[in-house]
Amino acid sequence: MTARLRVDWPNCRARGLCHELLPELVDLDEWGYPVVTGEVTPDLVADARAAVRMCPRLALRLVAQPSRPSSAAT
């Protein structure tokens, strides 16, 4: 089972720590918001957990499977 990083977008304020701690998996866009670039491979799980723990906005999570946001107008 592969893990994946998910951003809690309404809580993210572009502080950028996730990129500092995990540049292998997190880029920043032109406004400083994270762009998750890949799945969390086993060798990066420990670093990913650290990034989740250190996010000052608690806006990053490690989830078990890919998850899609629910539809705009249900």
Add this chain to the structure above:
Amino acid sequence: MSDSPIRATDAPRVVEGPGLLSGLGGGPGLAAHRRQYGELPRVGLDDLLGELARLRVRGRGGAGFPFETKLRTVAAGRRPVLVVNLSEGEPASAKDCALATTRPHLVLDGVHTTATALGAREIHLVVPRERPRVRAAVRAALAERPERRVTVHTADARFVAGQARAALELIAGRPNLPVTSWQPEAVAGHRGRPTLLSNAETWAQVGRLVLVGEHRYAALGTTDEPGSTLLTLSGPTPTVVEVPYGTPWRDVLPASWSGRPVLVGGFHGTWVPWPDLVDGTVSVDAMRAAGAPLGAGVLVCPDEPAAAYTTRVVDYLAAQSAGRCGPCRNGLPALASAMRLGDEQRATELAALVTGRGACTHPDGTARLVRSLLALRAEVAS
């Protein structure tokens, strides 16, 4: 500049149809409804699940998710909550408004019969602030059947206010804006309880199914896609029609649209060149396979060129962002600007950048619209 190119209406033209929209002449009252359909039968959960699966009843809010799967998930939890979403945040859509004002008891029969089957007691109904006739029609219909308590909530006049999580936030008494969903609403929704939140047309289809039975429901549509769907055709007065699945588009689209590209699926939708659309049929599966999902059934054919119209829509959608998610708050205005400047490369990059990066699919839908315009232009140019 950022007004919607189509204003939300609460007085669309509603055309008599073969199923949901049959018997319009009787009016929206409960007595006429019961004369047309008889008393609401009691249906067990297992029977209902079986019928919904065999008839492939899918959500009508846009995503087309199988209703049976949602109902089964909710039934596995404890004390479910039911929500009827009539908020219709997409201004170009008027089908939910048409149902509320002409067939409200089909919607209520659908949610009542499901509540009984589930043993659920809590029902919420979300109506749009900018369409006052919907709220009035719902109040009148609820007053005719006081046996079950239904709580009515009024959604903000904002494109994303009707999104599932935004509706649940409203019901919970918080700002009516999307939040991150870590679990499906059917697993953990309102107050963490399993929540069956569905579009008003979905509930109306369930209501009609229970009232007329599986056989008559399947008399419309095709073997693969039984039943019918509501569509909103844009125009000076938007028109709501009911069409059996499998109907040729040629028989549905106004002749005056002939030759022009059609925006299928509303403002989060896809431009389709007239020749590609007109030979196809009204089908959730076929339209999805063709890359132009029906969504909530909105079809728009503007008088102005598709590019200019899209620019206006993207301007509007950028202004409709709740402004909570960084990629949407920053990316959509940048995307709107690129569209105004005709910078296709920047628009393509931004469309890719914002996709999948929000609490709801507002950025994804806006990006889809932009990409489909660029594809349309490439096709015309080739």
